[in-house]
Amino acid sequence: MTEWLRQPGFFATHATVGADLSQLMATLFTALFIVGWVQAKRKQGHAHHWLMLGGMIAMLVFFVNYYLFRSLGVLAFEGKEGFGGSEELYHGVFIPLLTFHIILVVIGIVMAIYMIVLGFRSQALVGDRRVLKDAVLQTSWRKVGLLFGSITGVVVVLFLSRVVTAGFSMRKMEVYLGFLVLLAIVFGLEILIQRIWPNGERRHRALGTFTMVIYCILFITGSVTYTMLYILYPGKIG
Known part of the structure; x- marks a missing residue:
């Protein structure tokens, strides 16, 4: 499996299969969560619940298992030789962006688990509708x-x-x-x-919006990192 992930990727860049797969899944999950966020805004409780629950569990399972084979996926490379740009660009732009991205990854994973737990705790079934509890939680x-x-x-x-x-x-x-x-x-x-x-409904809505912002920024920083590493300034990837 590890060797397959190190093969040339399918996006016709200098990336490996692992890097392309990571970028593809990040794109799909981000799009999925945006759809879920829109469902929440439209008060489509059932659809939002199952889409976000399934999406977050699938995301956690994918990236945890992927980590076992390729560590940071799109960011996996061996030191400076994985980046073909200048030293100034590497230390002044790429490494700070990479560090910021990794911090957001940790926050995103924590929020994914938290929102799954909060989603179950803050919801209620009213007839055939799934709603948020407007009460102290x-x-x-x-x-x-x-x-x-x-x-x-x-x-x-x-x-x-x-x-x-x-x-x-x-x-x-x-x-x-x-x-x-x-x-x-x-x-x-x-x-x-x-x-x-203390109010469960307000907490869920506020933190749901925060989590969505984190995931959107994550997608942007990950895509910029991917572009710099595998398109604009490719190094010795392998």
Whole structure:
């Protein structure tokens, strides 16, 4: 699989299959989320719920599995030799843009998990309509601790079962630990944010808009990085 991802890409650029696949999926997911955002604006609750839930889960599954093979996808290259531009452009433009993009990736992953959780907590079925609850939506550290402890127990059991059947893998352990860290951040974020927006409906709408802005900026920075790395200033990609 790793070798296939390193083959020449299908967009007729200097990119690899992995880089082109990452860019393609980023485009598709961004378009999908924009459609979901429009559905929310039109108060199409059922369609919005299932499209965003399916889209965010698919995005998380794709990029987590992709990371196991190719790390940062479109950004995977070996040092400066992956960039064919000047030193000034590399250090003054490309690296700052790359750093900003990676920071947004982390924020985007956290918000994806958070919005899935918040989506279930803040919704209600009224007849045949799915709506947001116009009410206070809060939790406690005790409930968060119990839930996180239960999930941690399940994750540990799953990891140990994988170790028994397939052997120990540091990369897989990083994925499991990363998942727990993300959940811890999400739960901590919930405790903090619920003080700012105690109303579930307002919280969902405000953070949904914030998440959409993050994803749109992510797509732009990722596309600019892809263009610089594989079209304008290609280096020794492989």
